[in-house]
Amino acid sequence: MKPVRLPAAATIALPRWGIFALCLLYILPGLIGRDPWKGDDATSFGVMWTMAHGTMADWLWPHIAGLPLPEKGPLAYWIGALSIKLFGSLMGEPMAARLMTGIFFLIGAVSVWYATYLLGRRPEAQPLKLAFGGQPEPRDFGRTLADGALLIYIASLGLLLHSHETGVENLQMALIAFTFYLCVRLLDEPNIRYSLQLGLVLGLLILNRGWVVPAALVLSLSGLCAVRAQFVKIRYVIGALPLALLFPIGWMLVLRQHHPFDSSPFPAWMEWNYRQVRLPSLDSVSYFFKYAIWFAWPAWPFAVWAVFAWRRQEKALHISLPAAFLLCFTLLAFANHSSExxxxxxxxxxxxxxxxxxxxxxxxxxxxxxxxxxxxxxxxTAGLIWLAYIALQTGWPDKLSMKLHLLAPGFESSFQPLVFLIACAATIAWFMLVYWRISRRPSVLWRAVVLSAGGVILCWLLLLSIGLPWINQRISYATLSEELQRHITTPEACVEAYVGPSQRASFAYFGQLRFAGFSDHNCQYLLLQHSRRYSFTPEIPGHYEGKEWESIWIGHRAADKDELFTLYRRKHP
Incomplete structure (x- = not known):
């Protein structure tokens, strides 16, 4: 027996303008007016920026100003670099690269909505018919479920930071969500058209982040068709492979033709893919369960309950298909020993x-x-953000103000009326939403997650509006890059650097440093990154003659006393 019994009044859908406004309120803060963040955000931007200002070789061989990064595929970098070339002069290059991030999120959100809508309209997903009628129509039930899925997707804590970073993972999420939508179409109405579309998306997945995920998805979908005794549909899934394989093959042939920098990233890319699949270890399994609890909140309690409630209809597509995807990615997480x-x-x-x-x-x-x-x-959380903002603006409470200034030395607060009004409007809207939910107690399905989604949007908007200047001061390398640039007296001189990829990207963009490339040797400057925790003086790599170099500068970000950078100049160039 079906576990759902609902009146039509419970399936009132959100207006389309409301859904669109929620998506914009979610994705726009964090894309506008900020510097590249330390980590994957700055690293990915560095690759895109290098491509946008480089030659064909730079587009074929992903790198940051000479630092090779062959592990992940080039697709997201190509799209970001193209966006920089088209819109960089209008909105700034970091913002132009992040423009694609917003589009990727919208593709993923729309795919989640439509996939849920299609599954919710299926006969086996419909509520029981009421004795005197009044049950919802399939389309209304599907729309309401789709609204709920989108709100849960937006409310997921693990999505928040990564959906706003410049990187490969944003496009990966969008393609996986779109793959799910295509699988619903293909299993519901198998034909060549959907098979070719699936092959196209799988090929893009391969070019974006390797062949492991697409291969696992094909195996999972084939297994699902076998469990559901739909063996005819397996050929449509397998039939998508030839088109998917054309993408990496085409990339490999172009690399062989042009042979950028007298080398190729393809072998290192293949090796990185091989390392993604190993036997599960205790560390990988424990990492999954330790972090997935908060990462997938508030989705996982509802998902666990859905499996329990629909346990007698486990082969129904609206349960078996998402369960197959979850099993696939859970096993991949177990098999990958990287704690990421x-x-x-x-x-x-x-x-x-x-x-x-x-x-x-x-x-x-x-x-x-x-x-x-x-x-x-x-x-x-919103109250703490407001309290921190008041402390930065007024100096009260004294201890909190002092602590915040210690965390971001040199920060000078300034009052921005428009930003302040936006933050106030968002806070008032939050309390109105809470009052509506508590006072009216609506019976609509998505009431269970509207506060979770609205709260995430509120906190993120506050943090990236009234808190953005302080965050930029704390984690940006802009000031340090300018300081480093002043100590390089010859603008065209190359710098050999042993620093992290995000630091290299920031120094190249903000400081306009020319780092040693694939073939540059005997540079006049040497830049080393080290930690005060271990030694104030870095150890010069063994293949350099230490006596040939003199230290001319030691610096660090004001907010990070442990991370140090030392610049050397060759005594006899």
């Missing part, structure tokens, strides 16, 4: 869709518990 949050990101589209089908069967007490948790945590 990017391994958990592919779980979010499928778990959000599965969680949506748990909403109609969730008990009112559980829904209220999730709501009150969201109200307390998000309101408290």
């Amino acid at each position: 949050e990017s391994l958990l990101l592919p779980l979010l589209p499928a778990i959000s869709i599965l969680a949506a089908f748990g909403l109609p069967t969730m008990k009112r007490s559980a829904i209220n518990a999730v709501d009150w948790f969201a109200v307390m945590v998000m309101t408290g």
